Amino acid sequence: MAEDTRPVLMDYLSRHYDALKRQLGRALRNTDLAEDALHDTWLRVNDQGKNEEAKTEDGPIRKPGGYLVRMAFNIALDIQRRQSRNLPFDEVDALMELADTAPGPARTVEARSQLDAVVRLLDRMPARRREVVVLVHMEGLTQPEAARRLGVSLRTVEYELKSAHDYLSARMSHDE
16 A cells, blocks of 8 residues: 555545445445444554555555445455354354263263173173173174074074073162
8 A cells, every 4th residue: 555545545434434334334234344344444554554565556546435445345254254164152152051961980980880790790691691692782693693603593592682681680680
């Protein structure tokens, strides 16, 4: 910005601030954003006059009003881009109110204790019954697949699973 244009722009901005704000507010459909953009425009014009690197334009600005509106409009677009990357306050509040579904330390200890109890009870079962439970519930095999792998009938797998479930249910409810 040429050295002689800064005072012209500052003077125009000061004298026509309200008109510029109305014009920009209509264009942006947001008077608060227009006011912020004009404020930033004033700061930028004021700072550019002091900054030696910014003196790249030659000659006076013919239409300071148009120049300032364009500058403020571009600043407003930058502000909107920055704000669009942030969540609105009501969405942040909603996220803060979400319950943490992760188990707490007490629940983790309780779950590990129950798992240890189940493992101890599985160790007390006959080998084939334990293998059926492991294949079906831990490895995810279907009952027919477990029967084929163990070389037994489907009826045997069904019987062993029912016996294991009954045993675990009785022992787990008895231990509580």
